[in-house]
Amino acid sequence: MRSEGYMTSQRKAIIDCLSVNESSTLTASDVLRWLDCHDKKTDRATVYRTLERLVSEGLVLRFPSSDGHSSCFQLACADPGSDCHEHLHLKCSGCGKVIHLDCEFMSELEHHIQSKHGFSMNFGNSIIYGLCDDCARLALKKKGS
Amino acid sequence: MRSEGYMTSQRKAIIDCLSVNESSTLTASDVLRWLDCHDKKTDRATVYRTLERLVSEGLVLRFPSSDGHSSCFQLACADPGSDCHEHLHLKCSGCGKVIHLDCEFMSELEHHIQSKHGFSMNFGNSIIYGLCDDCARLALKKKGS
DNA sequence: ATAATTGCAAACACTTTGCACCTGT
């Protein structure tokens, strides 16, 4: 979580982008496009390098995209009491919304998995895909019609 | 789960490979290499196409790899009572072992997430990364030394 | 016979690298 290094305009822009889009996960290409559209054109390599660095600093989470072809990034919230490294994330395959599983049940789950299955979860890079209620309802409708 | 289509030697070989390695997830390249080493050399395109088809037929699960750069495949178990599409999977980032979270707690989790968070999980393509006890112990030792 | 599948080669998408130049401290 140390913030070594220089705060360049590019780094600032990338953090801006993630911050504006904090409610969803973005691919590197999404970030690139956003920067392009906001007069902050930045080189690919820089975007990749910066995202990488932000992840290793713990400021950003890196998830695999559901199709497995690229990584998705999201600003980590680090409020004491709601650290993104301490709860699971659900991502809706329909609308892209990310739900922070930030509730008492998490510690139960963690404890169960640790004690019964001998496994300690890494919340920082795990994500569960599925459908939120809205999108599930929509999918049903489509099927019906 | 229908099994339309021809059973070619290539398809058989790929299923063989997944079946022999059923306890871990394999990337397309892993499969390719395995086929190479077992006198069943098969073209890249065929491997990708076949894996794709197996996934859509429900015989194989596709997970994102932890680094997000490629997909991992694993034969789905479809025993009644232990269907891989109905429980979560944990993968150890250390040794690669996959743990099937096949226990009563799963329905609790599913129910909680549905009722409290309005989200229905897709077990077929979600995977949780972390460390199994053995690897966690090893990691600790390393740190200490 | 014929519909599905394969191999090949070329294309694509995403990410990383080396290096000379530029910038924040």
Added chain:
DNA sequence: ACAGGTGCAAAGTGTTTGCAATTAT
């Protein structure tokens, strides 16, 4: 001044595609 960051161009992976030849049914 100088460590650290950036852009560029080239290379590396992983994956997909079109098409003619081959194979399972």
